[in-house]
Amino acid sequence: MVGQLQDAQVTVVGLGLMGGSLAAALRGQCRAVTGVARRAATVDAALARGLVDRATTDLADGVSGADVVVLATPVRTILSQIAQIGLLLPDGCLLMDLGSTKAEIVDAMARLPGHVQPLGGHPMCGKERSGLESADPALYRDCTFVLCPLPRTSEAALALANQLVAAIGAHLLLLEPQRHDSLMATASHLPYLLACALVATAGAAASADPAVCRLLASGFRDTSRLADSDATMMLDILLTNRLEVLKAVDSFRSLIDAMRRLLETADGEAVRAALSAIRTERVRMLP
């Protein structure tokens, strides 16, 4: 395994928003960046925009000679790629991913052949619009980048990944995969489901009275924004973190029910105290 990122050939598999941005951020900071995409048009676009040194639709060709391979596809695609990529990877190759859930992915990584150095990853960034056309080398700057080492992950592999995280301007956070998934269910997957259920509620109201659409302002737009996320990406996340997401929904339900009961009492001072405490809590959590 190479010791320095600048000597590494890095292959990014999947050239959407996350993969395209990672390739662009790494270019010039390592020996060479190769991109692998499913569609020839994406390969051409990545080359035309100068996001990669080389690009191909062929996975075996793309990972040949790679020191680092990063899987930047939807979670269930990552799972099937892990199952097939092992024998294609050079000896000592670091295999990372950018998937939004980690327990199933790290479990699959544990079954990789012994010559591969696996490491789960999840950078906490994104954008409203997906796809290579939204790729941005600054996407990772100042974001938290979670790494989930396996018991078999070597110190050298983790050190090389740390260099990669630093090179793109992100901040490292080490977490166990199960803990990551449990926390993400509350921090990200629950907000997505709330946004979806809010849109469904407004849709039901609009069926009864279409005028509701004229009253949707910036508050509704922001609260429901996550419902505009890519459905395939979110489906994979929900299915691979189902039990933790169900727990987070249950926790939310008990809290919205408590707020409903409080409002039902019409006790103004109690409602005010609850709303003020929540506002303070949010400022504390999001300084």
Add this chain to the structure above:
Amino acid sequence: MVGQLQDAQVTVVGLGLMGGSLAAALRGQCRAVTGVARRAATVDAALARGLVDRATTDLADGVSGADVVVLATPVRTILSQIAQIGLLLPDGCLLMDLGSTKAEIVDAMARLPGHVQPLGGHPMCGKERSGLESADPALYRDCTFVLCPLPRTSEAALALANQLVAAIGAHLLLLEPQRHDSLMATASHLPYLLACALVATAGAAASADPAVCRLLASGFRDTSRLADSDATMMLDILLTNRLEVLKAVDSFRSLIDAMRRLLETADGEAVRAALSAIRTERVRMLP
């Protein structure tokens, strides 16, 4: 009653974000704009920033000689101001408000003395930050401005209000007060409560594992943004629209429960179809 807005003396009662922005947008489009604020410091700031021609802390002084008076205070303050302002208002004066709920306000307006022309109003705009320091003459541009005429509201009064709405760049929407409140419960008050309950859920998760705060990214920030709204303003809205808000929460609950059940089945195609339909619905509602 004056026929033209440019001949009208307009008094804005309450110089926060909404009132300050309205005064600034109207200045130069009517004979004079007077501001009324509770605190002398606000009066001084409004004069210093040139948002009003004249300002005072004295309500009787502020409305003397007014052709149009606009109440721009929190909803329950509007209700008590309506109860005391009638005898202070000049003959034929148009009394409007900017309150976010309308049924209780229009009910209170119906009890005003006969020489006053009352008209409920609700402009669908706002900003993350409240207060005069955030006032912006462009705040109302392109927003929907709901007007709720009473049976006693004259055509001349409504025509003058239409001129005011047009002068600040807003679009008129006439609605019955009860219908307004029912629609707003879904479009605005429910999103606020969801944001609050989401923050409370994350707060509970943070008590168990503070690392959750390091995983809060832009999705959580946007979905929870409304929880940072002014607590007094929101308390008044919730208390004066309690039954409609409870109905909206119940509708939301049945839809989040349906999504929870769907996820529990782990039927990928069914979940994908639901998420895709919701995404399409949102694009349709928020073009």
